[in-house]
Amino acid sequence: MKKFINSVDQVLTESLRGFGAAHHDIVRVRMDPTFVARAGAPVKGKVALISGGGSGHEPLHAGFVGKGMLDAACPGQVFTSCTPDQMVAAAEAVDGGSGVLFIVKNYSGDLMNFEMAADMISGDQATVVTNDDVAVEDSTYTTGRRGVAGTVVVEKMVGAAADKGADLAACKALGERVNKATRSMGVALTSCTVPAAGKPTFQLGEDEVEMGVGIHGEPGRKRVKLEKADAIAHTLMSAIDGDLKPKAGAPHLLFVNGFGGTPSMELYLIYDAARRYCEARNIKIARSLVGNYVTSLEMQGCSLTLVALDDELIKLWDHPVHTAALRWGV
Template sequence: MPTKKLINDPADVIEEMLEGILAAHPNHLKQLPESRRSIVAVDGPRPGKVGLVIGGGSGHEPTFLGFVGKGLADAAAIGNVFASPPPDPILECAKAASGGTGVLFMYGNYAGDVMNFDMAAEMAAMDDIDVRTVLSTDDVAIEDKARRRGVAGNFFIFKAAGAACDKMLSFDDCERIARKANDHTFTMGVALAPCSLPQTLKPNFELGPDEMEVGMGIHGEPGVFRGPMQTADAVTDQLLDRILAEMQPARGDKVAVLVNSLGATPLMELYLINRRVKQRLDDLGIAIHRTWVGNYCTSMEMAGMSITLHHLDGELTEMLEHPCDCAMFRAG
């Protein structure tokens, strides 16, 4: 049976979504007239500032569009649903974000994104724009760190990099802080039900009515364990056990927490998860600096959630608290 979506022509869904977002947030976002998939911060790029360009496929809102603004990303290149943007809008974002001191490209570690952003970086070099790339790889479901995906942890990784750029730090320091933020960010998720693409209106994977899949990716990539549904506390413990084994925190350490809906899981359930996260961290003597709960990196209407811990030190705390003002996120 086809799924139900409030759309018009599936071929127009991205352009119409962008039109709606720009109408809602004209003080934060503008669209380059020559490149409609290039969205730029109204108050962001400026001379002497390292530019920050993010991007990826649609269907994950508010990632990436929600993180474009003063103090965070200067521009975002927007692809089709679950598909990388092509090189041309990425290049136009780099041109718009360039303040003459270099541009950071930051995006999730997916083959299509890597190929197209690398091509755009080569094209930017022809225009004398120095580009460096920092991949987000926070998904601890994958053992091989080189193959790890960028998922909801982009929230903290982009935030740190955006703060470093907004503080007018050197290109070297902006890149260093971006890499450090990525290395200090750990995410694990669980899927309860599939999503569907606007073009097909068919579930993009199958789960039984009493099944869940731990570690599934935000496009429906296979997880690490499929089994029967469990309670909120039991699922939270499974995810945290994997995260904490990777993070190796010590008593007295400090973290920021993100409990993220994949699209269909409501706030009631997310707050149940957050309750257990706090219990576990309190028992371990790990201080929670700040917590965010809600939709920050979604997967269309997928049911499920992810937990992210951002392992803080003094520098990363400073970056987290640095003010930013974006269409769908503010801090400081």
């Protein structure tokens, strides 16, 4: 295992300490229980948004804490759910009196822990579960579809609405609406290595890719020979397209998400291929996002996400955001 680490036990603590110091204008990192809060939280009168889950997907979620997005993120150990005490401490720290909305990716461990936390919290709270991955219906750690890169879009849209004063019920309804308008699917060219395991999560042959891979390396739809980028983009987009059934001529967000180890050059090449797929089918791309946002450590690969937009969602997407990983308008 070749990684920049001092000891397996300290990876998360040292990385979070670095993150907190580098972005002290945006966040505060708290330890034991561990969470990352927006600097200046709680914001009085605003619904507080909290997400969390296993680490190793950075910048998700701590990189999305800040004005116009999350109020707190609870990082678990690598690829391991955060615990209820983290969520409870985060909720107590950032609840501004208008309730807390938990945004949870659909993994059984995450759901169980967020439900336990919800039972322990006295204030108003609600939960949105994301499940945008069209690859498989059930998976290693999931009943139903997995929550993957589309979670960033839910966090951005609901974060904007909360910033504009939407109440808890409206934030929950919006989160569920955005999740329903969002579909993703990924492909892995390589595995990744969890520090505590010390060896690759799975094995792929020199010429193989995992089509429909999960963000923890869970199996996808099939293992196939490496194809040209256009063919890979076609496989992912046609699965998304067939499931979302986009309305011809309506605006969409096209999001190419790198898994951590794929060069920017290749992500833009895949974006070009996915965009040509959309243009041929009259799927209008009104907004775009390309980069490493929901990663799997150093995995080489990417996911594509398509989101059906409307005027309200475009305004929420464009709303100012100031986080470590997404920033515009401020």
